Amino acid sequence: MNFTIQNVFISVEDGYANCDVQVINGTIAAIAPHLDIVGTLINGKNKLLLPGFVNAHTHSSEMWQRGIMSAFPLELWLAELYDFAPLDLEKVYLSALGTAVETLLSGGTSVVDHLVLIPGKELETIATAVRAYQEVGIRAFVAPLIQDESLSASIPSGEGSQIHEPYFRPTTATLEIIEEAVRLFHRPDEGVSLLVAPTGIQLCSDDLFLGCIELSDRYNLCRHSHLLETKAQEKLALEKYGCSAVEHLKHIGYLSDRTTLAHCVWLTDADIAILAETKSTVVHNPLSNLRLGSGIAPILKYRQAGINVTFGCDGASSNDSQDLLEAIKIGSILHNVTDFDYQYWITPRQAVEMASLGGAKGLNLGDQLGSLTVGKKADLVLYDLTSLSLLPRTDPIGLLVLGRPVHAVESVWVDGRQIVADGKVTTINIEDLKQSLFHHSQWQPKRKSQTAEQIEAHYRKVMGL
Numbered sequence: 001m002n003f004t005i006q007n008v009f010i011s012v013e014d015g016y017a018n019c020d021v022q023v024i025n026g027t028i029a030a031i032a033p034h035l036d037i038v039g040t041l042i043n044g045k046n047k048l049l050l051p052g053f054v055n056a057h058t059h060s061s062e063m064w065q066r067g068i069m070s071a072f073p074l075e076l077w078l079a080e081l082y083d084f085a086p087l088d089l090e091k092v093y094l095s096a097l098g099t100a101v102e103t104l105l106s107g108g109t110s111v112v113d114h115l116v117l118i119p120g121k122e123l124e125t126i127a128t129a130v131r132a133y134q135e136v137g138i139r140a141f142v143a144p145l146i147q148d149e150s151l152s153a154s155i156p157s158g159e160g161s162q163i164h165e166p167y168f169r170p171t172t173a174t175l176e177i178i179e180e181a182v183r184l185f186h187r188p189d190e191g192v193s194l195l196v197a198p199t200g201i202q203l204c205s206d207d208l209f210l211g212c213i214e215l216s217d218r219y220n221l222c223r224h225s226h227l228l229e230t231k232a233q234e235k236l237a238l239e240k241y242g243c244s245a246v247e248h249l250k251h252i253g254y255l256s257d258r259t260t261l262a263h264c265v266w267l268t269d270a271d272i273a274i275l276a277e278t279k280s281t282v283v284h285n286p287l288s289n290l291r292l293g294s295g296i297a298p299i300l301k302y303r304q305a306g307i308n309v310t311f312g313c314d315g316a317s318s319n320d321s322q323d324l325l326e327a328i329k330i331g332s333i334l335h336n337v338t339d340f341d342y343q344y345w346i347t348p349r350q351a352v353e354m355a356s357l358g359g360a361k362g363l364n365l366g367d368q369l370g371s372l373t374v375g376k377k378a379d380l381v382l383y384d385l386t387s388l389s390l391l392p393r394t395d396p397i398g399l400l401v402l403g404r405p406v407h408a409v410e411s412v413w414v415d416g417r418q419i420v421a422d423g424k425v426t427t428i429n430i431e432d433l434k435q436s437l438f439h440h441s442q443w444q445p446k447r448k449s450q451t452a453e454q455i456e457a458h459y460r461k462v463m464g465l
């Protein structure tokens, strides 16, 4: 597991340096020119070495519905998604493999999977995703997606009140499943961590949030959730709590320096101050927000307020890929149209830092991951700067972030273990994966979601459409 990358470009203050990087026992041991060769020699000539990015919010099993979802806003889209959700473990396994592979080949070394659980097979679902991630070797943060209210509760009532069916499982039973999953699978030293991850205020009671806080404190787990992804959720929070969702989450104690919040599109200035004060992390999912018409998160305001921001692909049904470099590109330049003051626009170097160190900080691992620093874990990505998409030669990081890199990732190491070489994942058989994805799916015509049809009239009414 020891190796030395020789003569590689690394990013320094205002340019690049040509250095050698020594990795010993999974840790970056030295970075300097002309080091002794320890372990395997890797030729770094005309290559760029960056810390691995974090795909900080996704839902792996959505891969089965990419490219087919209707042009719906989140609330109706979710109804369609759930009507056709895969309910077999083999599919959970394959889509976790696929998510890991696409993340690795677009510069990611960690994935946060807000994992949709098959009802009645919750622990098996988690075990299956964990197995897939361990086989690939990506650093996995499995965040089992839980809720304790039924889908119709996610839409504001508007005038008059709505009656919702009770959720099929009591809150305490859900929390017991998560605690059991933590006991079985939370192994940070082996590259698998569990997070508590109530889906969001739109489908979760305070009891569920409080139970998650308690588990997070007891087992030292990071916290994850969707937050104010849509205008409807902003309205719903006011109906439900009489204050904003952020104020409420602060009040019950969910926000912290190890809490990552996906989306954060509809926040007020007061909400922004709360996220800064609680040191919460925002996960920006620009492609999903565009695809579902959710809005544009005010990311530059967050950065100016000192909030840590990182990137996610979100599930492949609302993206419809898992290309992290694409999310980073769009998530950076999107804000040039919302904010006139170009001095705050996100530069390629800032985007790289947000995707790597920003992701690590959100997972409470800023001291162990996210930068090329001696003593940190060797979660590294080596880019081939002679790839056609990165030529002719100009600024390597500029080409990587603002360009459209194709086959640019040459090697990837997680914890010092090489899992991509010559642009190919070495730990699993990709041909087998392609065959399995092909045979477990079929070409599909357009389909109709009954649940979306049932709730559409009410949705249009409360949203003034």
Ligand SMILES: [Zn+2]
Pocket (backbone or CB within 6 Å): 057, 058, 059, 114, 226, 262, 314, 315
């Ligand atoms: Zn999501």
